[in-house]
Amino acid sequence: MVTHLFMPNKKLPQIFFWPMLIALVSLAGLIFALVYDDAREYLANAAIALPVLVALFFYWVQPLFSRR
């Protein structure tokens, strides 16, 4: 059964909230890593890693929880 056909349509802000947040955080990370050479660089690397962590979570981690 195609359950999502009965879901209400999401609005643009709902669709783009998480993608834009991830995009802004990783963009800030890319710039901060270029400008700072101190402890803030670790924070910048974490921000750049955010898309990778999100991808790992939704692709591998979340399905494990859903199965349980």
Added chain:
Amino acid sequence: MSKQSSIRTWAWVHKWSSLVCTVFMLLLCLTGLPLIFHHEIGDWLGNHIETPEIAYQGPMASMDAMLAAAKARQPGMVPLYMYREEDEPMQWVISMAKTATADSGFKQVVLDARTAKVLGEPPVEEGFMYIMFKLHVDLFAGLPGMLFLGLMGFLLLVAIVSGVVLYAPFMRKLAFGEIRRQRGKKLKRLDVHNFLGIVTLSWALVVAATGVINAWSDLLVKYWQFDQMSQMIAPYKNLPPPDRFASLQASVKVAQQTEPDMQLGFIAFPGTAYASPHHYGIFMRGDSPLTKRLFKPVLIDARTATLTDSRELPWYLVALLISQPLHFGDYGGMTLKWLWAVLDVITIVVLWTGLMLWWKKRHQYVPDIRSRITLSEAY
């Protein structure tokens, strides 16, 4: 334009901009992967020349002594550039060729900055990494190859923007990050394509845009020569090339006195793209994480070792210099290199799933765009 036809237009733009550039983007992602680790691979292949550990308390060797040692090592060749790698501060590298305007036949001589002894000559224009580099930069086709890849990069930017526009109609009834694994390979492939594409949006945009800027680097340098260098060397316009050269060490000293708050970046020898036939182009740089990538040229008369001119780089070369680390991912140590590699692999997955979505649906019945969006299927 109605919403339906607008979506149809964006779908057409996304399909064709992606299709044209995908094969080249796959090539760039695959060749870019080893280039992220070119230092480490160079070490592994034994191409890296180590600085010997010696008990040395004296001053650094003179630039003239190092230049003489390089010339003695490669007689009949002229020096082009003199620079040092960030991770080897006790070395200077002098690149050489038969003429100052040569575009092949390069040699590199690595020298000990303390003793001016030649440490070795790493292989240039050969080996696996050279093939990767040339495929990535110009497809072995010189400037036309660079500009062609720049055009492909621009198409990728169009594909990314149109992909973001199309993300909305396909996600109206799906949660963020939802991958429909139970509903067949096709929908799973579509969801993976949409999801990985949208989470890596910033990185892909930045790397694609900086790649396009880098593709114009040769033309930007040529424009700088025409725009700025020609003004700086105007008094030398009709003079014959110098018959003798002043001390390089003295020239560097004048540059350092001209820009006392900056460090020596690299030296362009007379006749090369970053100097004139009458000048040493001595490029000074800052010491902060950002300003160490931005150079200020100081032109020193190669005959008299006196200052001719020094001016800030124009905005387009500043943009080029800032775009380089953002494209290479070499500005944050090993952690950033690994992140760059993982994001590169994710981009390969996005490109591959996009290509497969198109390939698999070529002979299928294609319903109208409204039905496709309702069914959240891939087109």
